[in-house]
Amino acid sequence: MRKKLAVAALVVILLLAVPYFLFPEFLFNIAQKANWFSAGLVKKEIQVDNNRIVYLEGGKGETVLLLHGYTGSKDNWTYFAKRLTREYHVVIPDLAGFGESTKLFDENYNIDSQVKRLDRFAEVLQLERFHLAGNSMGGWIAAVYSARFPQKISTLALLDPAGLMTAKKTEFSLQLEKGVNLLLISSPDDLEKALPYLFVKPPPIPGPFKKVLAAQGMAARQFNAKIMKDLKDEQLALEPLLPMIQAPVCIIWGDQDRILDVSGASILEEGLKNHQTVILKDTGHLPMMEKPAETAAAYMNFLKNQRSM
Numbered sequence: 001m002r003k004k005l006a007v008a009a010l011v012v013i014l015l016l017a018v019p020y021f022l023f024p025e026f027l028f029n030i031a032q033k034a035n036w037f038s039a040g041l042v043k044k045e046i047q048v049d050n051n052r053i054v055y056l057e058g059g060k061g062e063t064v065l066l067l068h069g070y071t072g073s074k075d076n077w078t079y080f081a082k083r084l085t086r087e088y089h090v091v092i093p094d095l096a097g098f099g100e101s102t103k104l105f106d107e108n109y110n111i112d113s114q115v116k117r118l119d120r121f122a123e124v125l126q127l128e129r130f131h132l133a134g135n136s137m138g139g140w141i142a143a144v145y146s147a148r149f150p151q152k153i154s155t156l157a158l159l160d161p162a163g164l165m166t167a168k169k170t171e172f173s174l175q176l177e178k179g180v181n182l183l184l185i186s187s188p189d190d191l192e193k194a195l196p197y198l199f200v201k202p203p204p205i206p207g208p209f210k211k212v213l214a215a216q217g218m219a220a221r222q223f224n225a226k227i228m229k230d231l232k233d234e235q236l237a238l239e240p241l242l243p244m245i246q247a248p249v250c251i252i253w254g255d256q257d258r259i260l261d262v263s264g265a266s267i268l269e270e271g272l273k274n275h276q277t278v279i280l281k282d283t284g285h286l287p288m289m290e291k292p293a294e295t296a297a298a299y300m301n302f303l304k305n306q307r308s309m
Contacts, residue, residue, distance in 0.1 A: 024208030031209070032075065039082035041090070045100075048120050054100035055093035059085030062154065063127055066092045067118070069136025069162070069286075070231075071183045071217070071224050073099035076135065080288035083296035088131070088303075093121060095138070097227055098220075109227040110234035111137075111163070115145050122152070131303065133157035133250075135288060136260065137231070140238065147244035155306055157250040157299055158268065160257050160285050163238035167264035170257075172197055181228055185217030197258045199284040242271030249275040250302040252295060254283030276302050 036043060041058040056074050064084055068076045074092040081090050094101040096117050097109045107113070118141060122130070131154050134142030139161025146153045172182055185191055191214040195202045205213070217224075249272050253265045265277055278298040280287050287295040 028212040040085035051102040063130035067134035067138030079292035135159040147241040150246040153247040164264040168261040188214040251277040259285040
């Protein structure tokens with residue numbers, strides 16, 4: 001009997017292992033959908049002018065709009081959003097040019113263009129006033145949007161935002177000035193090299209899933225290179241726009257960010273009228289992924305403080 005049970009167990013293990021290694025993309029997609037479900041999010045899509053925007057949406061209450069960074073996607077926010085959907089209506093788009101949204105080589109993807117697209121996205125979804133948060137490039141977009149459309153923003157959260165031209169340069173930014181973009185993926189090895197720049201302690205990712213992520217990065221490489229060129233050609237600095245932001249601002253930054261130096265937090269503090277700063281210890285460039293519970297707790301505390309004022 002024991003021998004038969006052992007054989008049966010071995011068969012089950014093999015049946016589970018075969019698709020895990022032979023069909024990792026299929027299982028990756030299942031895991032992704034499970035994460036959405038767990039976070040109370042549903043994938044949707046909408047046509048905004050000539051762009052098909054794919055986004056996640058869930059929860060009820062005041063709207064919180066979350067913007068991912070360069071080479072990122074809506075899934076950067078899933079674990080973070082899980083803590084928000086119990087009290088807020090959360091919307092997380094794949095920004096145009098990223099993830100599953102439209103990619104058009106004849107369009108510009110600089111910050112000015114993305115701000116205009118974001119406003120049209122908000123109009124189509126009939127979001128008249130909302131909380132806005134962004135990480136990295138998404139923070140850059142969010143800050144510019146808040147300066148240009150102050151009447152639409154209840155609060156702003158900036159997580160390791162880009163766009164601060166006077167911040168201390170990192171190894172990543174110095175390499176970028178030389179034309180070397182360490183976030184462009186040409187092989188699975190490039191993904192492994194990029195992870196230490198993004199995280200102090202990368203989230204556990206199964207080997208087969210890393211292959212899926214590497215394949216996605218390789219497929220998007222050419223377009224990501226085009227977007228970086230658009231961003232560098234524009235060089236829209238945040239510093240002069242900060243005094244125009246009227247909404248209360250939550251600044252969250254990882255103290256070990258190797259993409260955008262934490263010195264940027266003090267620049268934000270100097271330029272903003274109303275702000276709260278949280279520096280997360282032993283944290284890299286993507287705090288909402290590396291420490292989703294702690295990051296969400298800091299953000300939720302900020303939102304609750306604004307309610308009580």
